[in-house]
Amino acid sequence: MTGYEKSPDYGGSPPRWREALWIVAAFVFIAGALYACNAIADPLPVCKGGHRAERKLTCVYDGDGGWENGVKWRLTRRDGGVDAPELFDPSCGEEYRLAILSRDRLRALMSEGYTVLWLGRVGGKGRSLAWIGLKDGRDVGQTLIDEGLAQVWPNFGNLWCP
Structure with a gap:
């Protein structure tokens, strides 16, 4: 056989x-x-839980702040500061709605790939100023401003509430 x-x-x-x-x-x-x-x-996660520095988290908590590998940062841009709508103490419902949109847009932009340029410390909250650039060279802070999801900082008033 x-x-x-x-x-x-x-x-x-x-x-x-x-x-x-x-x-x-x-x-x-x-x-x-x-x-x-x-x-x-997938977008970067929203920051949750404590001990972010010890856990070396990378996450976004609002439209102009987050953590990168355990370092707390505040978003800036090439030409100056960025101020996104307040998520945690909004002055009106519209500001809160825009704050969610701003945070989620920041997460989506950064998920495409990014580079962080550290520019020193700011304020008493232990945050580092971070310029964030996308793979295509766009400035994340300026992109949020151009899309109406952030404003130039320092600013003179709340654009989000009438």
Whole structure:
């Protein structure tokens, strides 16, 4: 008897384990590629919980602040400061609504890939000034201003509430 001829021991069909292995390998490769694509496209997380420095978190807590690998930062731009609507003590409902939009837009922009340029400390809150540039060279702070989700700082009044 030669090859895969019918025999009482074998049943006559060629082994299917190779085909099954190729199918599993292809599935694993495609699933991994899809996961990698989604991981890159997912926005940065919203900051939650304490001990962010110790946990070396990277997250965004509002439209002009976050943490990068455990360092608390305040967003700036090439030409000066950035002020986003207040999320934690808004003066009106519209400011709160825009604060959520601003925070989520910042998260989405940074999820495309970014570079942080550290520019020293600011204020008494232990924050570092951070200029954030996107892969395409855009200034994140200026982008938020151009989109109406932040304003130049220092400013003279609350643009968000009538």
